[in-house]
Amino acid sequence: MTEEVLPPRRGVLDTSTLILLGRVADAHALPGEPVITAITLAELTVGPLVARTDEERSARQAHLQQAEADFDPLPFDRAAAHSFGQVAASLRRTGRKHAARAYDALIAATAMSCGLPVYTCTPDDFSGIDGLAVVTVALREEPAAPSAE
Numbered sequence: 511m512t513e514e515v516l517p518p519r520r521g522v523l524d525t526s527t528l529i530l531l532g533r534v535a536d537a538h539a540l541p542g543e544p545v546i547t548a549i550t551l552a553e554l555t556v557g558p559l560v561a562r563t564d565e566e567r568s569a570r571q572a573h574l575q576q577a578e579a580d581f582d583p584l585p586f587d588r589a590a591a592h593s594f595g596q597v598a599a600s601l602r603r604t605g606r607k608h609a610a611r612a613y614d615a616l617i618a619a620t621a622m623s624c625g626l627p628v629y630t631c632t633p634d635d636f637s638g639i640d641g642l643a644v645v646t647v648a649l650r651e652e653p654a655a656p657s658a659e
Contacts, residue, residue: 519543522584522621524630525550525613527647529573535648540629547620548583553613584620594619597639604638611635618642 521541527534528546554577557570584590597619601611614635621628627643628636636644 520545521627521629521645522547522617522624523550524617524628524632524635525553526632526635527630528554528577530631530649533649533652534631535650539645539647541627544581544629545626546577546581546583547617548585549613549616549620551577551581551583584624586616586620587623589623590616590620593623596622596641600638600640606638615639 519541520543523531523540523544523546525546528550534540551574554570554574558567558574561567561570594616597615601615618628618636618639622639622642627645629645629647630636631647631649633644633646636642
């Protein structure tokens, strides 16, 4: 008899995965208790402020408001600050600069400090970080836009 392997009960959704939740191919691949970090919330607050159109601003504001309504974010606290040192050192050893993906590095540090995996649709953003459990989230393909022909 084969046992079904269930995802961990709790896990951190990174910002891209949170934004793309509607395109997740298999909702069962997500943690039973998804959480976000204060870093993701901070990243989402930038979106409406830098949007180029009213439509884009409105969509980004909706993402921010939904995240604020749905989640009580994990803080970037003393433990996360200590984990960040490990993250930055890991990235430096692999030749990657942590500043280039600062939000991702801070999300990783927060997840590590809580002993949680990161669920992401962009796993390369978290590659090379020693001790971080990363779960790749597959997305459904978007339908092709109709051709102008």
